[in-house]
Structures are given as C-alpha cells and as structure tokens.
Amino acid sequence: MTAVTLIHVGDFRESYFREAEAEFRKRLRRFCEYKTVLIPEERIADENSPALIGRALEKEAEKIRAAIPPRSTVVALCVEGKQLSSETFASLLEEKAQSGPICFLIGSSHGLDERLKRECQVRLSFSAMTFPHRFARLMLAEQLYRGFSILAGSTYHK
Secondary structure (H helix, E strand, C coil): CEEEEEEEECCCCCHHHHHHHHHHHHHHCCCEEEEEEEECCCCCCCCCCHHHHHHHHHHHHHHHHHHCCCCCEEEEEEEEEEECCHHHHHHHHHHHHCCCCEEEEECECCECCHHHHHHCCEEEECCCCCCCHHHHHHHHHHHHHHHHHHHHCCCCCC
8 A cells, every 4th residue: 555645834723624634534544544744834033034934944844854754755745846637646646656655745834945845756736826835735635535536446536
C-alpha cells in the first residue's frame, strides 16, 4: 500500500475543515497509508519585513526536511507549480508510488522556502487563483482520494 505523507505548516482553526479532512482521511484508508505532520508556523514580528519572513521560512524548512520520510518523492504545493488535471494527477500518483513513499508539502501563509522548493522532485499548483494555505490541505486530501479512485476505476470521478 502506498505511503502518502502531508507535511503542513499551521493547523486548521475551523472545525468544519477538520471534519471534512477526517472524512477524506477515512476514505483514503482504502487506497493508501495517509499521514499528516503538523509543523508550527513561525511567529513573525513584522509581517511586512521580507528579511524576517525569509528567516521564518528557513526555520520552517529545517523542520519540514527533518519530517520528510526517507526515499520519498517530495511534492511542493506552490503557486509556481504545474497545474494538472485530476487524471494526470492520478497518473503522477501511480508513477511516483512505484518508487516508494510520496510526501506533499504545504507551507505557511508565506509559502515555502525557495531552497526547499528547489529540492523537491515535483512542484504542483491547484490553480492560478489564490486560496488560503489551510484550504490547500483539504483540497489535497480530496484530490488524493479522487486520484486513487480514478486509478481504481471507481465512479467517484465523473
């Protein structure tokens, strides 16, 4: 069974996001071993200071790197990533699962450290539109379920 890890910076504040993620986590058990790892968001004294933001992203990146499972294909979710159809995403899951675990990264509201993104094997974007980074976590869980459902020939994806 494919091991899929999501490392995310920051947690849900809203219970409805937690409930929706729990539903997809339950559904995903059929297809993969899905695990999430929370990295606390670094506090930034001045949200307008690029230098402080950069240092916070570097600290978060160190913690993220330490949490990445060995031999994982690492996928950064970021605005400059490639946009895929659900079918192409399913094919990506199938291809990468053959090499071992898959690890997805979702950064804070400031994103991910640039060096960390360069270290990733894949950069993925859900849309050219901007979404709250916490919402991306729920979107990923749904797309993972959709992707595995496509691979299984399920009727979920219409």
